[in-house]
Structure formats: structure tokens, C-alpha cells
Amino acid sequence: RKEVEQDPGPFNVPEGATVAFNCTYSNSASQSFFWYRQDCRKEPKLLMSVYSSGNEDGRFTAQLNRASQYISLLIRDSKLSDSATYLCVVNPLMDSSYKLIFGSGTRLLVRP
Amino acid sequence: GAVVSQHPSWVICKSGTSVKIECRSLDFQATTMFWYRQFPKQSLMLMATSNEGSKATYEQGVEKDKFLINHASLTLSTLTVTSAHPEDSSFYICSARPNGTARNQPQHFGDGTRLSIL
Numbered sequence: 021r022k023e024v025e026q027d028p029g030p031f032n033v034p035e036g037a038t039v040a041f042n043c044t045y046s047n048s049a050s051q052s053f054f055w056y057r058q059d060c061r062k063e064p065k066l067l068m069s070v071y072s073s074g075n076e077d078g079r080f081t082a083q084l085n086r087a088s089q090y091i092s093l094l095i096r097d098s099k100l101s102d103s104a105t106y107l108c109v110v111n112p113l114m115d116s117s118y119k120l121i122f123g124s125g126t127r128l129l130v131r132p
Numbered sequence: 133g134a135v136v137s138q139h140p141s142w143v144i145c146k147s148g149t150s151v152k153i154e155c156r157s158l159d160f161q162a163t164t165m166f167w168y169r170q171f172p173k174q175s176l177m178l179m180a181t182s183n184e185g186s187k188a189t190y191e192q193g194v195e196k197d198k199f200l201i202n203h204a205s206l207t208l209s210t211l212t213v214t215s216a217h218p219e220d221s222s223f224y225i226c227s228a229r230p231n232g233t234a235r236n237q238p239q240h241f242g243d244g245t246r247l248s249i250l
Contacts, residue, residue: 054238063225063244064176069237107175118229119166120239124175 021046024110026123034131037098041126043108044090052111053084055093057104058125064107067093098130135159136228138242145216146250152212153245155182155226161206162228166239167199170223182209206231216249223247 026043033039045053053070068075070082070091081094091108108123135158143151155165163184168176180201181189188201200212209228213220223246227239 061223061246063241065241066238118164118239119178119181120227121178122168122176 022124023047023112023121024108024123026106026108026126028124028126030127030129032129032131033098035098035100037130038094038096039098039128040095041093041106041108041128042090043092043123043126044088045108045110045112045121046089047110047112048086048089050089050110050112053082053091054109054120055080055082055091056107056109056122058107059104064109064122067106095128098128100130100132103128103130136226136240136242138226138245140245141243142246142248144248144250147217148215149249150212150214151216151247152210153224153226153247155209155211155228155242157207157228157230157240160228160230162209163206163231165203165209165226165228167201167209167211168225168227170225170244176225179211182211184209213247216247218249221247221249 023046055067056064057067058064068077070084074083079096083092105125105127107125110121137156139154165182167179170176179194182201182203184203190196203209223244225244226242229239
């Protein structure tokens with residue numbers, strides 16, 4: 021089983037749609053969670069950290085369910101510029117390092 | 133904000149050449165930096181953790197003699213791909229964690245280096 025699993029998509033949605041991505045992680049001791057966005061042939065950029073109580077940043081809402089070991093990202097009112105690959109990222113806390121484990125990414129295509 | 137500079141952005145060279153990639157934290161100190169590799173349509177895979185003043189920690193399956201890491205200062209880590217071959221062609225990305233930040237704070241990524249070996 022992969023440490024971090026995501027549906028690769030692609031999700032093809034019209035502008036204005038609401039879309040949700042889920043991600044599961046295998047290490048129950050994981051402490052830190054993030055969503056990154058990666059555009060084609062570019063480096064990943066932090067979209068938002070994910071907190072236990074859930075958090076929102078504009079059109080983006082992240083949720084964490086520790087019992088089920090999954091993380092979600094909700095995007096409301098999709099824009100064309102939201103088209104990208106969304107990476108679920110976990111710090112597994114397997115040792116004292118701060119290394120990150122990346123999911124394979126979910127591709128989003130927003131059409132006019 | 134925290135900036136990580138990676139150089140070069142693109143490298144095209146012949147098989148057998150050794151290639152050095154630099155990762156610099158421009159406005160913060162980083163005892164720990166990370167090197168990732170990303171093949172087309174795949175996710176980032178951690179190759180190694182670079183530790184200032186000590187040996188790097190390599191992930192399983194990554195050859196330490198093939199991918200030499202040097203972290204001689206608190207703002208610079210280098211990755212040298214020795215005797216590169218076409219299968220080493222990939223997108224190499226570094227990240228850095230500012231000293232003193234909490235575990236739940238994100239790392240900062242460089243722009244990446246696209247390596248093509250002919």
C-alpha cells in the first residue's frame with residue numbers, strides 16, 4: 021500500500037463548479053498535512069496546510085479526518101486558473117526528520 | 133517570504149557527464165534540505181535528506197555514490213549526479229526547511245532543475 025494515495029483523475033469540470041479531492045495516508049502517527057499545487061513542468065507550490073479542525077482559505081477548504089486517515093480539499097467556484105495537479109503531502113513522523121511524502125497527485129481541468 | 137534558489141534550471145549533456153545542481157536558501161538558514169526527483173506523470177519522490185555538516189540520509193533504492201550530496205553551509209546544498217545516463221533524465225527539485233520552524237510549517241521549494249542526458 022502506498023503511504024499517500026490519491027485518485028489521479030483527471031477531474032474535468034466547468035467553470036464555477038465545486039470539486040472535491042480526497043487523499044488517504046497509511047501512517048496513523050502522521051502529524052502534518054498539506055495540499056500543494058503543481059503546474060505542468062513547474063515546482064510544487066503550497067496551497068494550504070491542513071489543520072485538525074479544518075481550515076478555509078477563500079474558495080479552498082481543507083479537512084482532516086484522523087480516524088479514517090484521510091484528507092480532503094474542496095474547491096468552490098472553480099476558475100480556469102485552478103487547472104493544475106493537486107498534491108496531497110504528509111509528514112509521516114516516522115523518525116525525527118521532517119521529510120515529506122507526496123501523493124501521486126490529482127489532475128484538475130477546468131473548462132470554460 | 134522565504135525563497136529557495138535552484139541552479140541551473142535546465143541541463144542538457146552527454147551520457148557519462150557529471151552534473152552539479154545547487155540549492156540555496158536566500159533569506160533563511162536551513163540545517164536540513166531535501167532532494168526530490170520527479171519523472172514524467174509521476175509524483176515527487178524523496179531521494180535524500182541533506183544535513184549541514186554531516187552525511188546525507190538516502191532513501192531506500194537511491195545510490196549514494198551515484199547522487200553525491202554536499203551541505204557545507206547553512207544556505208547551500210549541492211547534488212551531483214555522477215556519470216549521468218539517459219535514465220537519470222528527470223526533474224530534480226530541492227526544498228529547505230527554515231531553522232527553528234515547527235513541524236507543521238511547510239518547506240520551501242526551489243524552481244527545479246530539468247536534466248536531460250543524451
